[in-house]
Amino acid sequence: MTLPLERELRAERRRLIATLDQLPDDAFESGRTLCAEWSPRDVLGHLLAVDDFAASYLPYGPFLHAANRKQVKKARRLPRERLMARAREWADRPSLSSRVGAVIALGDLAIHHQDIVRGLGLRRDLPATVPTFILWDGALLSLSTNLRVLRYRVVPTDGHPEIGIRSPRTREVLGTREALGMWLAGRDSVTDELVFT
Structure with a gap:
């Protein structure tokens, strides 16, 4: 069963992957974003972890920054090819929690996509919604x-x-x-x- 905004969530995830696929290795690994101290790969690591919110974030309670640091550090250990393979699966098969909370997941995803685009001085046309x-x-x-x-x-x-x-x-x-x-x-x-x- 397709939940409201699920198609839009998948589409924006695929657009993010298309943006990341175009980046040379140095920009992917250490390029500037609007998220202080995070490269595009770090932003992606954070977004992948949000899909498993219960395991990645609930144990930290209100200390979301600590959870973010752990998830980003974990993603940094993966080679780009493996991280992007996980991202493609993430785009095609959002978790139930992300599908149910798509209105929030979609906004967070779109902001972080713009963090990458704007941080690297790139341009993209935003879909109307x-x-x-x-x-x-x-x-x-x-x-x-x-x-x-x-x-x-x-x-x-x-x-x-x-x-x-x-x-x-x-x-x-x-x-x-x-x-x-x-x-x-x-x-x-x-x-x-x-x-x-």
Whole structure:
């Protein structure tokens, strides 16, 4: 049985693999991303681990950074060919937890895909629905990290309802869904794409 957004999740995973396949070894192994201290291979290692959330993350409780470090370290031990083979299987057969939580998994995946693309100075055309998932996931991440989603009224300029409370004391931030979502998720390098009022 295909669950809602499962096709979109698989499609975005395949698009990420296509991006990684195009990278030369040095960029794959040590290229810059928007995730501090993570290369494209490290981002992929993290994403693969999320598919087995119960085993990879639940034992760490609220200490997600420790879980991330362990999963990235584990992935660094694999040669590129084996890591990419695992990624192809991951793309074709998402775990039940990722399929059930596809709205969250898809947003996290799309943000991390943009972390790689933007960090390496590459360009990609985003499918129409992907920026919305980036925005939603950015808003969720903001609630647990920087609280920007509570301090600003977020106003997408590309066709999505505003997020936040309209108040004389609340500043507004305007931009595309993708840029706003990345900023809400803590990627400050996109700030120059936004307008603050």
